[in-house]
Amino acid sequence: MRHFLSYILLGALAAFLVLFSALFAWVRSSQFTITTERVVSEYRSQPVDARRAAFDWPELGAGSYIANCRNCHGADGAGWDQYPGLRESALLASLPGGREYMIDLHLYGLTSDRWRAPMPAFGTMPDVELAAVINYITVTFSEPDSVPEDFRFFTPAEVAERRGRAVSAASVNDLRPATE
Template sequence: MLNDKTSESRAQEREQAEPSERSQPIPLIFLIGALALVLWGAGYILLSGSFGRADLGDKRTVADLSGPAPGAAANGKQLFTANCVACHQATGKGLPGVFPPLDGSEWVAGDERIVANILLHGVTGEISVMGNTFKGAMPAFGQLSDAELAAVASYIRAEWSNKAGAIKPELFEAERKAATRTAPFNGGAELKALAAKAS
């Protein structure tokens, strides 16, 4: 019993007290370094302008993404920026071999009904634009109102080198009502077939 108490007291003697900040504070050099980093970061954020080139990143504002106010006329350029620019680019030139151009496209300048159906139903598969073949998918934008679809379609038909006329919301309303399609168009061949039916 005595041996147990003796060994216990020796073990206690070997233990050191828990360190505390009062007796061993963080070295002052680390505190100064941390404060300097915080001040430098805050100054950098406050004093720096926009980051990078606008053509290499998404510089859309909240106003660009929020869409028109209730009761206001739809803004085709804003709708294009919010929904189309990622693929077709702000220049309307698309991405070579990946996303087709809208600038100078025969589909954009062609039959209004085709443009309306492309926006309402989307397109997948192979499509030829200005002599170049593209194979991909364009989503449907049927969630947009008829006025919004008309605004974006009219914008792309008159923007860049395009000189086609505006499209009225009534066309989208009529095409939406007449549609039995539940899937995107399967490439340019189905779009040409739709054009043939229209004539």
């Protein structure tokens, strides 16, 4: 009898955990998808000239960071273990070649001998989301003094221009400007 009861209890606990995680995943993914779809469709419905101008990146970038980047780079962008911190983002983006590096490492991935893991490619993300998440990390995690006053935010058009190249994750590393 005792065994029977404990099986029932265990079963109930397992069912609760499965239901809870399914619910949690659903709430998170649907919130995220709604934000992304709204911004992407608003962006696409604009005339081409307007698309090149400012776009609403902060909310999209923050949501995208949580969904796609936080696991590796950390909630505060400080990195851990084999994953780099993102404090040099603005510095990198303002050095010659740095904007191309920032975009390509997201489109094509990155491998180098500085870190013991690869950065996965995010080329399947829409241009507007990639530009948003790059702007988000640059503004949120960079050393405050390293963001120049006239910093030009990344635009979806700038991301689109770098697509479709035959670029390997290892060759992206050749674009990284020296920061020391």
